[in-house]
Amino acid sequence: VEPLVKMVEVDGSDLVKDFAEEMEKMLGRKMMSVKVGSAIFLSYSLFDYYNALLINTMDSNGNYVELGQEFPLEKNEHFNKLPVNTQMSSIQVPTNVYNKDSEILNGVYMSEALNDIFVDNFEKDPTLTWQYFGSATGFFRLYPGIQWTPDENGVVAFDARNRNWYIQAATSPKDIIIVVDISGSMKGLRLTIAKHTINTILETLGENDFVNVIAYSDYVSYVEPCFKGTLVQADLDNREHFKLLVEQLQVKGEGKVKKAMKESFRVLNEVSMGQGSLCNQAIMLITDGAMEDFQEVFEEFNWPERRVRVFTYLIGRELTFAENVKWIACNNKGYYTHISTLADVQENVMEYLHVLSRPMVINHDHDIIWTEAYMDTVVGANDDILLMMTSVAMPVFSKKEETLSHGILLGVVGTDVPLRELMRLAPRYKLGVHGYAFLNTNNGYILSHPDLRPLVGPCLTAQHVYLWFLPCSRHVLVLRSHVFLTTVLCLLCLSRGSFMSSLKNAFFIRLHDLTTSDVTIANEWTYCETDIDPHHRKYSQLQAVIRYLTGKEPELECDEELLQQTMFDAVVTAPMEAYWTAIMLNTSGLDEGIETAFLGTRSGLMRVIRFAENEKRVAKKFLSPLDKENIFTLDHFPVWYRRAAENPAGKFLYYIPREDTRGIFPNMAVTACLRVCVCVCVCVYPRASLHRVSLYDYQAMCKMSQHSASSARPLLSVRALCSISVCAERVVRCSYTKRHCCHTNKKNKADVLQPCDTEYPSFVYDPSIKETNSIIKCGRCQKMFVGQQIPDSNLLLMVVQSDCDCSRQYPLINMEPKEVKYILPCDRMKSMKIRRRPESCHAYHPQVPHSCLLSD
Template identity: 65%
Template structure:
């Protein structure tokens, strides 16, 4: 059979790399995978070869070729110089973009040649399979002859026949698979290469253009879907040809529209006129380069001075409270009527004031956001669970009456003060100015001053706490519920300066959060909430072994103390259990005695007293405190006791540490307060008993404090000094934002605004996210002074647009506080400040024009100190200051001078706009609504070209915060125009105001710049006429 196939004689003529014929010639066919991989590698070689014509030996080519007469379906392989290359040569001018280059064409030729050779292999394999039929016919003729031969000869012949058939099938099948795989791989290679070329060329566009320009619709030439598309294209082009619409004509329309639009916005804005006016006064102008480091240091000093005044006010309250207690003798039978904040002005059915509810005059006060307050007296608030006539309460309230004149005196000395208060350790809260408190819908007043962050931070020092909770089987049911509530209450007494971990124990010890094994973590809001969730999932089972848990707790605290980590002050273990039976004395001897550096507080859960003595012994022998908690109502009072114990060293040493809290919104206290005063920080100090007989006991009387609205603090970093995109921000020593333009603490739920859960624990890196290496964050945490630069992306227009800026960050600490101040100036506009000069008489005349307004959130003059000034707008205050009507007004003279200068230079705009309005044609330019402009000093001029009732957006320039100057930012139209060359108009659409998804008006803006000594500054931004239905300008 092998001889009839002539494999041996023809194999010698084949190239060495012909794997297919090598496989066929082998006695045993190798596995398919072994031949498939070399075949693929052979194909890859041809792909990677340099692009040269494939050299095919004539002998091999003749060997593989099958004549057309023999195999009608086999196509001869093309010559190396294929049709693709020929077409490429005929269009040499477009070679790089229309067809493959000669090099690419030759590569395709190589692959196609290989493909046809493989097809030849497939035919030959088929031919060999066909010869097997002749072999079978021959064998069938030989078979009767074999029946006459001896049995051993017949058996040998049959075995040879069977082996031959088996080998032939294996070899033919392997050869067929190899050829098939090689052909498919080559086809894929060719297809991919052609596809890659097609995508990178313009042949698709050329083909589409050719099809679209067909004089007929192409129906019937393609499939149904293509026919439908072709028909529509044909109709479009037919219509276009009908009206002779051509690309040059459309372009001319666009150019004409652009020219008309430019003419309208230029004419009705008057930007060219104003540019000329500023050009005329350029010789009198100065452009000063801003020194960012000097600026941030100056702001920091002013803020430190302001905050120092708040500290002094608190210190006066502390002194008065301690002196009042010193001379007060406790009277258990004292009767004293005080103003109860819940009961004031309340009457009974006989129209008589109820007990503790006498008449208390309340009046709206602008300084306190128009809340009803009494600025001559304070009143008392108590939580519902505190009896308002308890002797301890009555004595404390009577003693603290001495604070009333100090409250009033502080407010007179510093009219920028807001709320002042004294929180007593017995539970009452004295607040100035006095207000009316309202219980919730259930008649409960849950506010307890002793639970507030400012009280806890002032009453104690930073602390490292390990909470150990018993989850053995005996803790099931109500006991476990009380234990969980106790853990949660302890967590609520911790702050950002504290460190904590929680260990649960039964038969073995485990951390409630396995990721925190062996360490303490900062007790910030996120970690506390995470712990609360994990504690809630605890289940009671097994037997409790407290020794192992205590050992683990001591080990953690000892390692942190040795490493200089954690709070570096107080360390304590909180043991929450229903009993302790085993011998635990050796644990304390090993880890805590005799120095007793770690206090141990124990909370016995349940009404049983069997193990009370043991649990009490643990606390008393480790400088702690023991308490028994029988019900959920007992938890709050009993947990708070540990704070008094931790405060004893401070009390004994009379360490009046000043604390500043993180930013917070006390919604429980000021539910009706406006957002502008919601975000605040508190300065607080502890109040101690100075009596000789109690001094050694370390008795904490309470905490006094005062709130500082953060907006008041940022007023000391004037907006006009920071440039178009600049801003100031405050950071705490824990890396959390105190104030930042991108800090959005509220979210909307229905129609109500509510604080976000983690609004006061937003890290600086979450807002200034380009600070990838946390260089800025680290420097500010460490209280360093310096600067750095970053390329930033600034979202504007509620996140719909982004500005790409290079910002310079300048930072320093605020002395006497844990805060750092950062000032951001943008490269370009933020580097320079424009200074003009004019006479008061000339400027005042132009400032009185009716089309002028000033940024009312900017501080041109301080109007919130004198009650007689609080109703004045900033423009009115400036005018009264300049005319001398209010000689005691304190104003920013530099900013007022810039306003006067801008008023003089921009004065011609009023007459210009008025003339245009009088001569305006409704037919040609009736869509123009309004023109206005703003300067870097916050001055805005505006003019209406239509009646006010026809203006599309009536909130524009009034209540729309994005379109006016605010404490946080320049108007959006100002910021966007500032990033484009002077004279370029920026068009904006406001879809929110539109109906049916279409904008009602187009807002256009352009900048006006001034160049002095090679330095360029923005003098003003025009918002050319707002154009309804077509264009809006400003």
């Protein structure tokens, strides 16, 4: 065997280029399906449609209700095991939209041709997931068709026009200044409506937009003084920060809007010189009336070009000053709306997006956009099928000549792409033990990463996940890595000196070495592509590989290089089966307590033999399909594989799987371990060559204090807490168990969590010191300790004198993560991140009408 094998260094540059090319091909197929979907629309004719809320619903007489005809549904593995109809799409209409309105019926019929396009797209590319069309009138066409379930109050709140994919596709990047009236006349319900209007506008913004909020009465004030005179990126953190501040607004004084308008124009003019989005600019004026004369303000700052649009929102039932508010919008290419109740807010706010889309519509520029990462909580929102997604979408315009100058946006067509499908394209076996692939957005945020944690316990950390920094490893490890990237924002992190075996010739196939009962391969890896043909989806990766190698499924697309590596590993490790079987049959040679023997290879192949029956095993979950941390997954090698690879050859690794800690040690033993370990760390680490290292979690969730925006005691995810080192990382590890992570306050079950950064300590023992001892003075007594490395292992034996109490002189170290309080939070929030602006911008077109745009 050895003459056929050589070791070659992995070339990260070539690897990331191949990764990018495969991703471009995949994304190209998704974009093509969207382009085809945007091209076909029909004219109006009265007809019924499949309403997703009413399908298969019968009345008391056994007849189908109106819009609720028979709609066959069948569970489909590819669509999260949900009942779907892959031959038809269904229509979802929000509760606040009349489902028989003439505009809805017209739009549904116009988009009926999409049904055949969706079916055809799915037949051509079976890896496609949800395809959809969100209409400007409010309905949502979804393929495959499903039955929509309302909430516990019978309400369907989902509105496609509020989704990020719709908003980004419908408009170009924008600079927005929200100007809100907080004079005395805005008290009560008016202020409540105004606050809700601001929050709704903020929700229409994304990371390519820039924003600020100005309040005015007798004088002008920024809701966040830190952002005075500038715009900040409308990312999730800043939007949520604005919402908190808006809730604190109180009415006072007399409304003098002229000063606020001047300040807004001044800021927009300054940022147009190089900051902000360098695209659309708009002022959103929220008031219950305007009595001043604004003509000179507009003449000075905005006329005659009118590059800054002004949208006005008249709050309250009274229309005394409506004409002035209308005049402001009409003379600045904006839009006027009257909001008298909270229910009016959503529909009226969304109108400004259609106005901003007009230059793009008139140009017929079908820009394709990709959204940032988000959790798919709309369709099937239980923990088992929550997925991180990105969406590709593009706008759909009216092509009628008579409406061309009006720039009518019909809606947005799009499809979802699970990020796991993108990451499957990365050749995991070539990345090595500590290597990984990740994706970045144009704004420098993480789109996909192995350590991305959108869920903290049962809590969704954010609808859109923005992260600046994610570590290569979650424990203390000195490692030099190389990062390779491409212009499609695919990145690879490789350990320095990554090698893999290369076979000089095709290795002979001994298929029986792969079919023995002790062999498994990484089912999340792509040895063979089973998603292209629906008939292949029933196969596991091992079944697909065997059927391909035996010629039963020659049309399967398989990774020949990975298959060759896997067969090589299967042949080389085959003698282990006979060796383990001989040990198991020779009961006298098997030590008591040994439950499982296993090995793993770089190709994802594992051999596992159980020496004890399942009911007798303590570590029942270990190496089971649910034990993600200890098997090969899409994101990482098993933790025991990674930890062992960090040590030199011939050194034994002793490791306690996290899920099995409580089974191996009784609760008392675990508690004692923590107490002794922490005491040793406190008392002896300066003298015992234990080095304290601070680790950081940039995805933590902290409980909000009743008196401030955050508190000092966070609740971390299970994965983060359980990885905290209490003693020397390389020699002994007493980890937190799951019960420590899931502790809740019984007195206050409704704790509100917010994203935060936390810091926690770890202690690393110097491996060059084989033995150390010292005496610690603790008041009237002395504590002696001895530390000694156990040869050829990662264990450290610590013997500490127990009859001397040092707790007063050496308080216990708090091992729980603490929230990081930044000294200059203002500078951090408004700092301009390194980003690449979107290439496309549609801010102006000479044919956009100057006529007054009103909505009463």
